[in-house]
Amino acid sequence: MSTLSIIFVGFGNVGKALYKLLERKREILDEVYGFDYRIVGVATGRHGMALDPSGLPMDLLLEAMNSHGSIAEFHRGPEIKDVFDFIRLSNADVMFENSPVSYKDGQPAINHIRTALEFGMHAITANKGPVVHAHCELTDLAKQQGKRFMFESAVMDGAPIFSLFRGPLPAIELRGFTGILNSCTNLLIGLMEEEKTFDEAVAYAQSIGIAETDPSGDIDGWDAAIKVAALSSVVMGVPLKPADVEREGIRSITPQMILDARAAGERWKLVCTARRDGKGGIKASVKPQRVRPTSPLFSINGTSSFVQFETDVLPGLGIVEGDPSPDTTAYGLLADLINAVRGQ
Numbered sequence: 001m002s003t004l005s006i007i008f009v010g011f012g013n014v015g016k017a018l019y020k021l022l023e024r025k026r027e028i029l030d031e032v033y034g035f036d037y038r039i040v041g042v043a044t045g046r047h048g049m050a051l052d053p054s055g056l057p058m059d060l061l062l063e064a065m066n067s068h069g070s071i072a073e074f075h076r077g078p079e080i081k082d083v084f085d086f087i088r089l090s091n092a093d094v095m096f097e098n099s100p101v102s103y104k105d106g107q108p109a110i111n112h113i114r115t116a117l118e119f120g121m122h123a124i125t126a127n128k129g130p131v132v133h134a135h136c137e138l139t140d141l142a143k144q145q146g147k148r149f150m151f152e153s154a155v156m157d158g159a160p161i162f163s164l165f166r167g168p169l170p171a172i173e174l175r176g177f178t179g180i181l182n183s184c185t186n187l188l189i190g191l192m193e194e195e196k197t198f199d200e201a202v203a204y205a206q207s208i209g210i211a212e213t214d215p216s217g218d219i220d221g222w223d224a225a226i227k228v229a230a231l232s233s234v235v236m237g238v239p240l241k242p243a244d245v246e247r248e249g250i251r252s253i254t255p256q257m258i259l260d261a262r263a264a265g266e267r268w269k270l271v272c273t274a275r276r277d278g279k280g281g282i283k284a285s286v287k288p289q290r291v292r293p294t295s296p297l298f299s300i301n302g303t304s305s306f307v308q309f310e311t312d313v314l315p316g317l318g319i320v321e322g323d324p325s326p327d328t329t330a331y332g333l334l335a336d337l338i339n340a341v342r343g344q
């Protein structure tokens with residue numbers, strides 16, 4: 001049995017959930033997939049960095065982080081200058097990159113992943129930035145290095161979206177997709193249907209950790225647009241950037257509009273769509289739309305998400321992900337790890 005050395009770049013909600021899931025699945029990884037792992041490095045933004053080739057004391061490290069302390073006291077070895085130095089010095093087999101997303105240019109995550117691949121690691125991320133801004137470059141680099149760049153969790157968390165088009169649907173022609181890809185706005189619209197004002201809904205979503213302190217990335221449709229761009233780029237093979245997606249967020253939805261929709265038996269949803277334009281491109285949008293009860297989008301509630309693919313042979317193949325959490329995201333990363341190790 002081999003033992004993989006693992007490093008985490010970014011160790012927030014997702015990184016911590018992944019650590020716990022890895023611990024929970026250690027026996028299955030060993031018995032079914034034939035490998036064990038050792039966590040040899042953790043790098044954060046404000047909590048410092050630590051490498052220990054013999055394995056970090058993760059419980060103590062988590063305790064330090066939870067009491068808002070630095071993790072630098074757990075570092076063993078030469079001084080680390082920056083995250084790139086951390087990646088190079090780690091000698092790891094696998095890097096999990098889960099730093100904050102940059103919608104604009106995907107950095108610094110792209111450079112983290114490039115460095116890890118150059119140093120012979122598999123690079124696995126839930127970060128959408130590198131998928132949209134550097135998918136081809138990083139995939140080619142991984143191939144040259146005999147390693148994998150994987151990102152299942154970047155869209156719809158742990159639901160198998162990208163891997164669906166890697167294997168189980170050979171020779172299929174994907175014509176487009178429709179979905180609800182942003183949990184936060186779906187929750188906010190639902191709260192407005194329960195007669196909360198927009199501001200009350202945002203405050204509630206912030207209080208339960210669904211909306212960020214600055215929720216504009218969700219509310220103005222950027223998160224949904226980057227997911228549409230990621231799906232278009234990877235599963236439809238037409239590179240799009242978030243700015244290429246026609247985008248309108250949910251700020252324009254008023255209580256009266258919600259009431260009018262209800263009176264007609266309809267609901268407002270922030271609908272994501274992409275469809276081939278017949279000229280080699282894709283027309284993609286994120287915008288609020290009224291949906292009827294016959295639409296599969298109608299019954300997607302709370303933080304759940306949904307995508308329906310339109311293909312030449314399966315006219316409507318849909319996937320619902322109910323109430324995701326960082327644990328769900330962690331599962332996509334774990335699945336990527338297993339698939340990278342067994343070459344799938």
Ligand SMILES: NC(=O)c1ccc[n+]([C@@H]2O[C@H](COP(=O)([O-])OP(=O)(O)OC[C@H]3O[C@@H](n4cnc5c(N)ncnc54)[C@H](OP(=O)(O)O)[C@@H]3O)[C@@H](O)[C@H]2O)c1
Pocket residue numbers: 009010011012013014015043044045046047048083098099100101108126127128153154157325326329
């Ligand atoms: N939350 C979800 O369920 C979910 C779902 C799908 C995808 N994602 C994606 O997963 C990624 C992580 O999300 P999260 O919820 O875990 O975020 P988070 O809780 O904010 O954690 C981000 C982590 O990255 C660290 N960090 C910040 N800047 C860094 C840098 N320059 N270099 C290295 N580390 C840095 C932070 O350290 P400090 O705290 O010390 O600053 C923190 O450990 C994001 O790209 C997000 O879009 C998240």
